[in-house]
Amino acid sequence: MGFQLAPTATADGFRLEAHDAVGSTNALALERAMAGDPGKLWVVSKKQESGRGRRGRAWATPEGNLAATLLKVLDHDLQYxxxxxxxxxxxxxxxxxxxxxxARFSVGVDGGSGQGVKRFELKWPNDVLASGAKLAGILLESTLLGQGRLAIAIGIGVNVVAHPTDVPYPATSLASLGAGVDAETLFLALSDAWSENERIWAGGRGLAAIRKRWLARAAGLGSEVAVRIEGNVVRGVFETIDEDCRFVIRDTKGEAVKIAAGDVHFGAVASAGAA
Incomplete structure (x- = not known):
């Protein structure tokens, strides 16, 4: 089957733009916004040739993986x-x-919550893990439009059939987990689940409920962590995320440190030093 929206997403007014291959779904979504698209547009592809991750890093999307971007045009401020x-x-x-x-989950590695975790976990701020290995990444990019509006591209890249092996962190794919799922089936479920979770978020008014749900899936909660922030490394124990979704660790001096942006490392990497 080709890409299609869940009935719930269609009923909520979302639209779909599907491609066999693109340069970057995020870039294409922002182009649509600059050309006047009102938002609520999903841009999806099974192949992405110039995708990018956080801090300008490359994100490979070979044929069969999922690259999906949701374009939202909002009046809300950037914080929300x-x-x-x-x-x-x-x-x-x-x-x-x-x-x-x-899906077959194995013993956790240098990320996530280690042994005994049989679920998909969320690693702050933007990764989805399986058995401590990166399965998916999320990248938000934005541009200001006229009249106080903000276009935000919510990019979601999932390793469906393949995962990179030349990266400095463990990675996995749905195929490696024994899940016989294709990108189209996953996107159908994603468009449905997005509608439900966005209703909970409610323009930022439901952020407390989102925070509670996120913490229930948090990778590494209560474990040793190292966070690299612009060349410096802060070490401690991952305690929570605060009401603004900042990463909170209890450092080696016993003080709570709130972090708005940084690269998080768990387990052996945290102990040895965040590279």
Missing amino acids: AATLGFVAGLALADALDAVAPN
Whole structure:
């Protein structure tokens, strides 16, 4: 089957633009916004040739993986718009639960919550893990439009059939987990789960409920962590995320440190030093 929206997403007014291959679904979505698109547009592809991750890093999407971007045009301020990344993580995790209930989870590695975890986890701020390995990444990019509006591209990249091996962190794919799922099936579930989670978010008014749901899936909660922030490393124990979804750790001096942006490392990487 080709890409299609769930009936719930269609009923909520979402639209779909599907491609066999694109340069970047995020870039294409923002182009649509600059050309006057009103938002609520999903741009999807099974192949992405110039995708990007956080901090300008490349994100490979070979044939059969999922590259999906939701374009939203909002009147909300950037602070609340940024929390849509947590909505995206929850929506994807819910979709994965629905389409891959028999995924084979193994002993955790240098990320996630280690042994005994049999679920898809959310790693702050923007990754989805399986057995401590990166399965998916989320990237939010935005541009200001006229009349106080903000266009935000919520990019979601999932390793469906393949995962990179030349990266400095463990990675996995749905195929490696034994889940016989294709990108189209996953996207159908994702479009449904997004509608539900966005209703909970409610323009930022439901952020407390999103935070509670996110923490229930949080990778590494209560474990040793190292966070690299602009060349510096802060070490401690991952305690929570606060009401603004900032990462909170209890450092080696016993003080709570709130972090708005940074690269998070768990387990052995945290102990040895965040590279």
